Amino acid sequence: MLKRWLAVPALMMTFGGVALGADCPALLEGQLPKLRAKESIDLCQRFAGKPLVIVNTASFCGFAPQFKGLEALYQRYKGAGLEVIGVPSDDFKQEAKTEEETAKVCYVNYGVTFTMTDPQKVRGKEAVHLFQVLAQQTGAPKWNFYKYVVDRQGKVIANFSSLTKPDDPDLIKAVEQALASKP
Template sequence: MKRRVFLSLATAISALGLAPARAQGPAPSFTFPSIDGGEYDTADWRGRPVLVVNTASLCGFSGQLRDMQALHETHEGRGLVVLAVPSNDFRQELATGKEVSEYCQLEYGITLPMTDILPVARGEVHPFYAWVRQQTGFVPQWNFNKVLLGPDGQLLGTWGSFIKPGGRQIMGTVAPYLSA
């Protein structure tokens, strides 16, 4: 009984975005297929903080794409990388990467790096999300969950859907790693 209550409480805390990252070694390099072809390699971003967000075009939280783009525009010059990872794990994504790319560009003016549609919480999840799960126990419970890596690849934090990408929790964590 106590274990079930603890697990329910842990799930609720994670959904609210209150789950701290546990200390561990730096992330290995991961590659992500780009939504427009090619790929992104996290090794190319070493020395920069990276905010990874699982997204879905048809989700009620999709307005956060606008926030993500604003972060990208405001802080890219200070080193921040904002990576959108579209996923249909919660059945709220368009059918193809091309549709997602066109929709996000038209509706939100997205120019930030965006991957192809990937599983993040269910089934054969992308290796990055498998690593995050293994390191911290964090699994996206819905769309627009956030994972922040420090410049050295350390996992700095995880947040749920209700925490906005430019919110004080994330910005307070990432601020020390942004260049002047």
Template sequence: MTIYDFTLTDNKGRSVPCRKFRGKILLIVNTATRCGFTPQYKALEALYQKYKEQGLEIIDIPCNQFLSQAPGSDQEIQSFCSLKYHTTFPRMKKADVNGAHELPLYKYLKSQQGFHGFGSGLKAMGMSLLMRQRDWHYQDNPDIKWNFTKFLVNREGAVVARFEPTTAMSEVEAGVAACLKAAT
């Protein structure tokens, strides 16, 4: 099984086979419109504009599983992202990333890149404390911990990195640039 074996549904209800992205660098992100990390949309759009001509695709999958921070319909989410952050990358239908109803793609992504911690700094410490309140053993499973977790997929379809929402966008960009460079 590879990432190209999965199919997503876009925010208009159309099927999007992941094989459509074969040969691209993918950054797959679970997002939310009312989260402390929501301003990352601005950095994601900047990254997309900078690297899309070189083969980067960002796949936005809104998720309402974390304190209901992605309320609203798919159209309302699209309008919010377009108007507030001017995003132009593909947005999928709102979906679960953990649990009984999680997207099969997310089960695969998590099997390829598990949770390795939130890193260091105040945001990382805050996320660790929040997670401990919810699940003392949160570090022991690959589940998505919060909104704006990112998976980086190279041109061959290998899931090469997982970035938690606390990871600096400069580190995410470095990962994208390294994948693009390796592919040339």
């Protein structure tokens, strides 16, 4: 009898995991290593059901000062549930050569507190899954600091070029639309 009672919680955990997996949008499947940390970010566990701004970054790009604007955007809306995910990439040949240097640019030079990953591929067949799905939904980033606003269901509701600053009224409108979306 005791064995049967022990099996029930194990069975519930198994099916519970399946249910959680089914609720995860394709965009958030998988993990990415966190910048200058030994941990990986389970994208589904950390971001499912949350409105997102996802941006590919580069430390030595002329648009790098947008880190300040992205941080301000994050601070303005994080209390409402917004998450910002920065994904450094050398796809356009403007990323630092080491993670330490990337981290210094993000954390020290610009005071970034939103989630940053280790440098990743964001274009083409070798792009990480997150950017493959973004490309399927709207298109691959055309340059560094390309911004995607994603609703709570994991669907891109707007994307913006590198020229669009984080405080642009159209980007703010998209963020507020993502915040208003139903989980």
